Amino acid sequence: MSSRATITAALRKLDKIAASGYYIGLHIRFAAPLMQFQTYPGEWDEFYSQNGYALRDPTIAWGFSTTGACRWSALPIPDPFNILKDAAKFGLVFGLTISHGPISSRTIASFARHDRELTDVEIEQISITVRELHELTEPPENLSKAQKEALRCVAEGDRHAEAAAKLGITESAFKARLISARDRLNARTTAEALQRAKEYRLL
Numbered sequence: 001m002s003s004r005a006t007i008t009a010a011l012r013k014l015d016k017i018a019a020s021g022y023y024i025g026l027h028i029r030f031a032a033p034l035m036q037f038q039t040y041p042g043e044w045d046e047f048y049s050q051n052g053y054a055l056r057d058p059t060i061a062w063g064f065s066t067t068g069a070c071r072w073s074a075l076p077i078p079d080p081f082n083i084l085k086d087a088a089k090f091g092l093v094f095g096l097t098i099s100h101g102p103i104s105s106r107t108i109a110s111f112a113r114h115d116r117e118l119t120d121v122e123i124e125q126i127s128i129t130v131r132e133l134h135e136l137t138e139p140p141e142n143l144s145k146a147q148k149e150a151l152r153c154v155a156e157g158d159r160h161a162e163a164a165a166k167l168g169i170t171e172s173a174f175k176a177r178l179i180s181a182r183d184r185l186n187a188r189t190t191a192e193a194l195q196r197a198k199e200y201r202l203l
Helices: 003-017 042-050 058-065 083-089 120-136 145-155 160-167 171-184 190-199
Strands: 021-029 032-038 068-071 094-100 106-113
Touching (some): 003 120, 021 120, 094 120, 145 160, 145 171, 145 190
């Protein structure tokens, strides 16, 4: 199974447990995740953004202060802006936050239900899955020379035939290099692979 397929399978597991949705920010660096997945209600997402809650969210503050798992009802971080009370109005009544990885590349994820607290067994399942996603999306330390050449050609605006001619290979070989680069970077498209390669400073 490819890493993208494994990620999709892992997210499906989380869908079943977090009935009211989740947010997963993988490898947060310079205040932004390298990859994220979100299934919270759109109304909550919009309300959250409009109120600038990301800078005040106690679940995020907790996630940066420690690693592990914590139910929202047991968070030791104050919530002066009543963000969790607001979340409950949108169906995010009971929740859990997981924090994993070094502070320089921290993964923080929250999961919610409207009907009950998550059980200890569910928390363990979620924790294992989040750790798996963290490892699956670990940015590569390098790309092969062929992968870099192919992505640079795309960055320079070359069409596949032009790029293949420039590199002295067949067009199918050039496409194979792009597929390889996308797989290496866990990207669905070449544009996404190029963006990630730049973000990871691999080009």
